[in-house]
Amino acid sequence: MNASAHAVAARVAALGGIVRSTRLIDEGHSRRRIARALELGLLIRVRRGWVVVPGADADLVAAARHGVVLSCVTAAARAGLWVAHRPEVPHAAYPGWGRVMSSAAVVHWQRPIVPRHPDALEDGVENVLLTVATCQPYEAARAVWDSALNRGLVDLAALRRLPWTGAARRLADEASPWADSGLETFFVVRLRWLHLPIRVQVWIADHRVDVLIGDRLVVQIDGGHHVGAQRTADIAHDAELLLRGYHVIRVGYEQIVHRWHEVQERIMHAVAQGLHRA
Template sequence: MRNGISHTSDIRAAGFTVHDVAGAVAAGTLQRVRRSWIAVPECDARRIAAATVGGRVTCVSAAALRGFWLPASAVHDKTHVSVPGTASRIDAAMVRVHWGTGPAPTGRSEHEDPILNVLFHVAHCLPERDALAVWESAVRQKAVPADVLGLVAWRSSRAAALAAVVSTLSDSGLETRFVDGLRRAGISVRQQVWIDGHPVDGLIGRSLVTQIDGFAHHSRAADRRRDLEADARLVMRGYVVLRFDYHQVLFQWDRVLETIRTAIAQGCGRRLVRPTR
């Protein structure tokens, strides 16, 4: 059993007979999800949902199973399932169906899409900024090398565009959205620049530093004090530091962008700064 579920052809290939399977189902050790799919009772509901319609878990559902960053709006969505073009009689109220064909081939006994197909569907399902964040999360978690993405024949302009810009520099999906938003506004920002012995999330011009606090950031008062001390050291060296949190970047982006634009207009990125060792 792979992840608690298996195609009957794989079960037979492992040496188990039809009688073995029937006995296990009768005993409650296994459950028959579909004529050709068998699962353990504790199998993840998303894998069960995909097998029930004869498809594979994909897109944000597969990304969640792999532990990738996801926007909050996608976390509680219906199970996303990739199905062949010949599939029929699918209950759309139960799953969210993806009909497109990803770049990687799949077999009939697979219950989850390969990583390249997961990213392919994410590119088409989410807004571009969110999709980019998921892609970079996959790269950070070493699910796929960034350079490999650029060599894939995506057969999709949206996926190809993401592959062209994905990088390993963002510490979080939140930072990806932040940097992408600035670049769309015509603001050039360098990521993970080392100043005062530590990397800053973003540096605009010579002296405007941007720092991003994620959703789980500052769970301890000591973490907050450490960041305040780091900000103070930067200010004493001539830098201007703008720090934004999760809620601001996701839900108050216009205000964040206006703040940064105003700081740039005031010359905050052109100040003379003291060199650091």
């Protein structure tokens, strides 16, 4: 019996560490074996119908315990997407059945854009984008959508075939796979009013530049990795760009996120002087 209990626990671990009891039963594991695994501490019951192995993913365990599905910015951050601000309170979605037991999370109640499996504890990328679209301000949501496209987690053509409405429809129409970070998305969105061509990740002088405004105004957005050898390479590339007739402006994370007015004013003056023209 103990060997069978260990086999049940091993199966739960193979399924990600948390699973519905009904799935184990459907696979041929008896209720008695599951009960024995619980007695031995090989499994833990977090809620009726859900069992986990000790040390399972804490976020997924919490989702099962409270009857929700991880979604929105919480799931986006877990997937490695660019999120402007990590939420202090988890964001989740109502799974469509059962009772939600959590008051310590922001719960989204939209119908998923892609059908959600009853065993899911974390939304797929399209459903994450849906909840982000209705929860976050446009530019923050756009950064997440652009990030998902840039990382290849979703295809733009397939994304646009889905029946989006409202804010999500606009994001599906305007999102782009070319922004390498949310800072580039912010930059493009915030300067659309200039009505100038603003392109990201353009290849010039054997390197990509973060943003190209018009024909000649390059904006490089420095993150924390722009030090040491990277910084030396950046300086050399800036010099090459200048020799080829480009004008280069460098800004950092702190400026874009917290002192945008300074960045915008610098761009406005550069454009006024025609530095974006060939």
